[in-house]
Amino acid sequence: xxxxxxxxxxxxxxxxxxxxxxxxxxxxxxxxxxxxxxxxxxxxxxxxxxxxxxxxxxxxxxxxxxxxxxxxxxxxxxxxxxxxxxxxxxxxxxxxxxxxxxxxxxxxxxxxxxxxxxxxxxxxxxxxxxxxxxxxxxxxxxxxxxxxxxxxxxxxxxxxxxxxxxxxxxxxxxxxxxxxxxxxxxxxxxxxxxxxxxx
Numbered sequence: 001x002x003x004x005x006x007x008x009x010x011x012x013x014x015x016x017x018x019x020x021x022x023x024x025x026x027x028x029x030x031x032x033x034x035x036x037x038x039x040x041x042x043x044x045x046x047x048x049x050x051x052x053x054x055x056x057x058x059x060x061x062x063x064x065x066x067x068x069x070x071x072x073x074x075x076x077x078x079x080x081x082x083x084x085x086x087x088x089x090x091x092x093x094x095x096x097x098x099x100x101x102x103x104x105x106x107x108x109x110x111x112x113x114x115x116x117x118x119x120x121x122x123x124x125x126x127x128x129x130x131x132x133x134x135x136x137x138x139x140x141x142x143x144x145x146x147x148x149x150x151x152x153x154x155x156x157x158x159x160x161x162x163x164x165x166x167x168x169x170x171x172x173x174x175x176x177x178x179x180x181x182x183x184x185x186x187x188x189x190x191x192x193x194x195x196x197x198x199x
Contacts, residue, residue, distance in 0.1 A: 002159060003048050005181035010188065034149040044120070044188070045154035047147065050171060052163045060164040061135030062180075064124045065156040066117035067148065068141050116153035116195055123187035124157060131183045134160060134167065153191075157184065 007018035019040040021033040037045045053059040121139045129136040137158075147154045159180055160167035170176045 002177045002181050002184075005178050006046075006048070006184055009181060009185040013185070014189070014192070034147070037154075038149070038151045042150075042152050044191070045147070045150040045152050046120075046184070046188075047144075047154070047156040048184075049156060049158050051158040051161045053161055054163055057163050057165075060161050060167045061137045062125070062128050062132070062160055063137035063140055063158045064121040065140050065142050065144065065147075065158070066114070066121045066154065067144070068114050068118070113153045116191070117155055119194060120153055120187065120191045121155045123190045124155065124184055127183040127187045127190075128180065131179060134170070 003020060004023065007020060010016050010018050019036060019042060021036045033047070034045070051059075051063075118139070125136060125139050144156050147156055159177075160171050162168050162171065
C-alpha cells in the first residue's frame with residue numbers, strides 16, 4: 001500500500017507522527033476520515049486514491065486535487081465517482097448535496113489553507129512528473145467530500161487509473177508504488193521547507 005510506504009518515510013526521515021484514516025482494505029466513512037485528521041491535530045491531510053474511467057480505458061496518468069472555495073468545477077466527474085462511496089455508508093443522507101452553493105459554504109472555513117493546499121498539490125505533481133513517464137494530468141480543483149471539513153491544508157492524489165491496463169500493471173508493482181511514495185514524500189519535504197512553522 002502506498003500510504004504505508006509514504007507514512008514510513010515521513011516517520012523515519014522527518015520524525016513526524018503519521019495518523020492513518022485506514023491501514024487495511026476496509027471502508028471508513030468519508031466524514032470519519034476528516035474527523036480523525038482533525039481530532040489528531042493534523043497539520044496536513046493527504047488522501048491517496050486510484051482513479052477509474054470505465055468508459056475511457058485509454059485515460060491514464062496522475063493528478064492532484066485541492067479545494068479552492070468558490071472554484072471547483074475542474075473535475076466534476078472524478079469528484080462524483082469519489083463521492084459515490086457515500087452510498088455504502090449507513091446514513092448517506094446526512095451529507096449535504098455538494099452543489100455550487102453548498103460547496104461554497106462548506107469550504108469557506110478552508111479558505112485560510114488554500115494557498116498551502118495549492119502549493120502542496122503543485123509540488124506533488126512536479127515530483128511525480130520528474131520521476132514517471134505516465135501523463136501528468138495536472139493540479140485540479142473539485143468538490144470531494146473527503147476533503148471538505150479538514151481543518152488543515154489538504155489534497156487528494158489520484159495515482160493512476162485502475163481501468164487502464166498499463167497503469168494497472170504498474171500500480172500492481174511494489175517497487176513502482178514505493179517510488180510514487182518517495183515522490184510524494186519529496187513534495188512534503190518541499191512543503192515543509194516552505195511552511196516550516198506549520199509542521
